Amino acid sequence: MAFEYEKYLRMDKIPHLWCPGCGIGVVLKAMLRSVENMGWDKNDIAFVSGIGCTSRAPGYIDCNTLHTTHGRALSFATGIKLAQPAKHVVVFSGDGDATAIGGNHFIHACRRNIDITLVVVNNNTYGMTGGQHSPTTPIGYKASTTIYGNIDPTFDICLLAKAAGASYVARATVNKGKMLEKYITKGFEHKGFSVIVATANCHTQFGRKNKMSDPISARKWIESREIPIDKARNMKALELNDKIITGEFISEEPEQTYWENYNHPIHEYTEAYQRIREKAQAQDKH
């Protein structure tokens, strides 16, 4: 039974501008299927994005969408969530947008553990601006700014999010569309900050410089590096070098933090903010 993507898309903007075979399309489809799985009303969802290839996605989705400044998507999303706690806020971000330009916003959104879902599409490069190396370009691979090979160690976005305090972190690759759908649905269901990293192919910018200039070989390269997390636990650090660990890194409900009144446990950041707002309004009346 085919899925009706038309329901969630601005069809006058399709075909999209992404390169032929780009992994972002696969991730976007997985996300739309997850929205359908959740049964959300389109008016209750806000899709927020920054700048970059990945961040073009909300332009094609027929919901409340916001295309913001570079790296600041999470800041705008936090504002939306605090103003409208009942709405579902989803941030669609690239690896440069989330971990380089917006790295600070990323770790602090994780720390606050606010009820937002962040989908990071990691394509190992800055695709839109000409293939410069990003914080996730693997060591030894070429980019337009590292023509003799990259020497910078990479960020592991999942471990970074987990350490910063996100309460749901998972990773899947574009080769596993169903797995992506499953994790994004779990992220939507989760109360607290959830990060889903989708490793995607960028054969046009990253692949062209690393002998995989067509989508098939770029996808094969990703597939050859995939390791499930259960298998990875028994492996040595050296064996896991240059591998993509897929699976759920952390999945726990946020700890109840008792604040001011022990009869009212606060589960989540928006609730705490609501409490502060009520307190401030009560003070104004006096």
Next chain:
Amino acid sequence: MSEKINIPEHYGRWEADITIGKKEDHVTIGYWRDGCKGCGICVDVCPKKVWEIIEAKDKWNGQVVQVTDAAKCIKCMLCEIHCPDFCIKIY
């Protein structure tokens, strides 16, 4: 068939009666040629080689795909899930 088939007008169609295991079924494959960018992912992911690449001079890389034999389809939906351009519909 109980399933409602909702393929838009501009989609090309291939239909066939298929047998999955012992179950009799019917498949309708919809394909939007104008939206297709000819990346060839559907040809790569299909386990039954339902899709093939053909020459098309109006496309950027001179290729699009077409269905070789819809009767080979097993409705695994891999091509539909992995098509980045919303071009394939399997009913």
